[in-house]
Each structure stands twice: as structure tokens, then as C-alpha cells.
Amino acid sequence: MAFLAIAACNSDDDNNTLQENVNVVFNFTQNWNGDEIKNSDYQTTAYVNANGESITLSKINYLVSDITFTSTEDGTVYNSEDYNLVLAREGENVTFLPNIKIPQGNYTVSFTFGFDDEDNDKENGYPDLNSQDGFWNVPAPLGGGYHFQRIEGTYVNNNSETTNFQFHTVRANKHTTLPPGSGTLEELRDTSFKVNLGEVTIRNNMTVEVKANIAEWFKNPVTWNLNTRYQVLMPNFQAQLDMNANGASVFSLGEITQQEL
């Protein structure tokens, strides 16, 4: 009897390996030029950005959406069509299980930083994001939709004063006159972008690390000068375009781990 049960289990496992689709877990980590940013680093550890400014970080929150697996074998695309708001300091949502199962195999893995226009303008929006600490939605005069990212902290300005900064990433919005108001909105440009993590062989019980090097937001190709760009960046059209450009080098594929059954 015992022998039969064991034999049946083995048989099930074999079937799983061959036939069942699998989930993939994503683990979002943050670093500053390779140094892990831990909870204890917030408000305490001083970093130097590419422009030579000393900064501390209070908040790193960012939105990713549409994690997508594209088969390198037959080109089939599996899009999870969901989203995840990473609250890095609190360690909330740093582990994310996209709502999709895929066949095991070789894939190019990608996601969208922020929301593309289709997701950003979804009718009635997202009650969970509307209920978030700090409010994730964007005021209507700025084109509505949602924040893509909030990095906040302090920097030491050219007068040696510790000054607050808000590096908020949203869809670029251009106005005929500032401050924004009714009828000032001239242009909206989708500044979400696709992050390609490269090729991954997907197996069961796999965790994929997505690394975010926060220093890159201030570095490449635009050397960010916090003395001139430290606040009121949401309605700053060019600042949003530059964030979009700098974001291209922020994310990369980290460790891939597979749990033992």
C-alpha cells in the first residue's frame, strides 16, 4: 500500500513537471550603486549623487505593471496585466506574484515602469491605489492618472542647507502657463517605459530578483542637479522626460533562485 502511494506521488510530480503551468515570484530590491538600501538606511545614510550632492532618502515607492513573458522558442506572449506598488522602506509588496501561470521554458521577461496610457486612464481608476498612503493618484489639472514613483528625501544645497526634495515621476504634462489650472494643459506624453530584464529559463518555484539602482535616476544620461530640480517636478514637462531617459538604466535582472521542493 505504501509502495503504491509513493509510486503515485512520483507519477504526479512527473506530470507537474511536464504539463502544469507555473507561477513566477518577483522580488524587488533597491541599491545605491550596488550597496543594498535597507530600512535602517532611510533618513540616516548619506549618498552622493552624480552631481556631487549629498542626499538622504526617506521614501522609495514605485509602480510596475504588465509583467510579460515572451517565449524565445515560439514567440508566445504572456502578459499578467496586473500591477504592483513597491513600498521599499516598509518592505511592502517587495515580493510580487503576478496573476498568471505560464508553461516552463525560456522567456524574455519584461515589465512596464509605471502605467502606460491605457492603464493610466482606466475608467474609475484603481480603488487600492486611491487608498494608498500618500495618495498615488495625480490631480486632474496635471492630466490625472497615477504617480509612477515617489522618491523623497533631503539634499545639501549649494548654500550648505539641508533641503527637502521630491522626485516624483508621473506622465509628462505640458502647460500653456504655470501654475497648472483649468484649461492650462497643453500636452500629455506617456513617460512610462518598458524594462527588458533579458532571457530567463522559467522553472517551477522560481523567484526572479529585479534590482533598482536608485543612483541611476540621478545620473544617466542626464546628470540631475537637485539645486535646480528638487521640487514641483510633477508639472515640469522636461523634468519628466529626463526622468524617463534616466530610468532606462535603473532596473536590471538580479538573482534567480529556485526553491527546493
Next chain:
Amino acid sequence: MRKACCIFFVTLFLLSCSSENKNDEDEYTATPLALNIPALFETSILPPVIPADNPQTVEGVALGKKLFFDSILSRDNTLACGDCHRPENAFSDPRQFSVGIIGEEGFRNSMPLQNLAFNFREKFNWDGSANSLEDQMFEPVTNPIEMNNTWPNVESTLQQNNEYPQLFENAFGTTVIDSTLVTKAISQFVRTLISGNSKFDKFVNDSGTLTPQEENGLNVFLDESRGDCFHCHGLPSSPLWTDNAFHNNGLDATITDRGLGNVTGDPREFGLFKSPSLRNLAYTAPYMHDGRFTTLEEVINHYSEGLVFSETIDPLMKAVNQGGVQLTESDKADLKAFLLTLSEPEFTTNPDFQK
């Protein structure tokens, strides 16, 4: 025959057990009561937080309301919850500090009670010291400078009362009164205190209008270069008008009340207090955690030119080195006009919420 008797008794025993089990399963259930949730809340934010072990019921809310306004909870029977959380003040206290039964003042302003069922992170009080609404209800009863009672004494007093045992029976199916059931009942009542029909709500629902001054005030509120109030206090699509989170909003250079940091022990959270909702500001003066500002003008002036730096100041506070963003007098007046559109007179007079 002997065998037959044995079977009979065994059957009887099993039936008896079955009957007892059935009684256990047939727990008393009071009449379910749905919360009266505004349509805007239904479509734009998450559902209310209602614990699985304390569903809203007609009898529970009625009991909670009676307890809320009954001084029987205080040691000398002189102070009720409703004395420091007055309906006409959106369930806050017009005094800077409430006064307990021994005549001693507290040290923080009484918070308004509104839309607390939508506090999704469930951190209550100015300093986040309570982890649920039920949890919050325990503390004022025993606080020496509030009701200064003991829970055993409360339970005993209620148990000997002519009315309460039956009301607890109606609400929870037992006449045995304990502190947990008291806090559950009051929490049920407090969860019904929903405010979502202000002038601004009517504007959002296309059933009302704003004046040009109020509309400009909204623009100031939403403008990062002027008010930038929305990052902590919300915007039309997040109608609670609070993030229910904790911030140091630049009140003091030296922190004497550690707020959230006193609860967590984390120096990075010294001087952080919960963002209050901006609903019903017309009725909730004085303002701030310590009630230091008596008017909305003082509040607006603080953010415009009164900010001071301290180690834990929130990065959202702008132009701190200059004291703030230096709003024009016109923008200040418009901002105040907008803020007052978030007040709902009917909330303070709703018969369901009165003593």
C-alpha cells in the same frame, strides 16, 4: 432485550450530543446592518474595514450609541465618550485639551470621529498607538486623566444596570458583559459615523457647484508650487481627505511630543502625527495634534510662512528654509474657501448620531 436497551441508550446519547452540538452551532445572530456608504466612496476607494468577529448589526449599533453617550463608563459617572467627541463638533472637542474626571487636561486635541471605518492601515489616534478601532476603545476608559475607571468596575456596573444586560443579549446573544463586547458595540456605532455629502461631494457628483473662489482654492490645494496639500490630504478621487499616515509637518524646531516615535521607539519617527481628515473643518477647531491653532487662517499661515526645520520633518514640506511657500493673501483666502466646502452640516445634526 439487553442489547436493544444498549442500542437505545447509545442512540439517545448520540442524539443528545447531536442536539448539544446543534445548539452550539445555532449561535445568536443579531440583525445585520449595512453601512450607509456614499456612492463616491463605493467607486473610488477600498471597502470599509469591518472585523469578521464584529459585524455591524442593528442591535450592536444601538447599544454602542447608548454606551457612547453614557457616562456610566467613567469612574464617577460624570464623563461620556460623547463629552469629548461631540456630534456638533464632528465628534471632536472645541477645547484645546479635553478635561478628564479629575479635572486634569489631556495633552492632545480630541480627534474628530468620521469615516474611521475607512482607516485601511488601522492605526488610530494621533500617534498610531491603537491597532484597531476596538483596540482604541479600551484606553480612554482606564486613562487616569480621562475616565479613570477600571474595566472590572465597568463590567460590574453595567452588569448590575437594569437595561444593559438585555441590550447585550440583543446585540451579542449573552447577558454576560465584558470589556470586549463593550468595545465592540461602541466600535460598531463609530463605524456608522460616515461623512460624505459635503458641498464638495455634491460638486463631484454633479449635483452642486463651487464658486470661482472655491474652485481656485482647489487649484491652490492641488498645485505643488503653492498648497501641495494633496500629497497628505487627498484629492477628489480619494475622498477621505486624509492619507491616514504620519508626518512631521514642521511645527517645532525642538520636538517635545514624540508622537508616533513614542509608540515605535524609532527616532526617525519622533514628532510624527497622523494627518487628520480635512472634512468638517468648520466644526473641528482648534487644529493640529495639540490644538495650537484656533482658526483655519492660522493653519494656512503655518504652511505658508511658519514651517520650521527639525530632523524628522517630512520631505513634502516645501521651502522650509523660508518658512514655507509664501502664499498670496488671495490664494490663502481661496484655499480656506475651498477647505470649507468639505464640511457637511448634516453630519453634525444627523439624528442617528445624536444622543
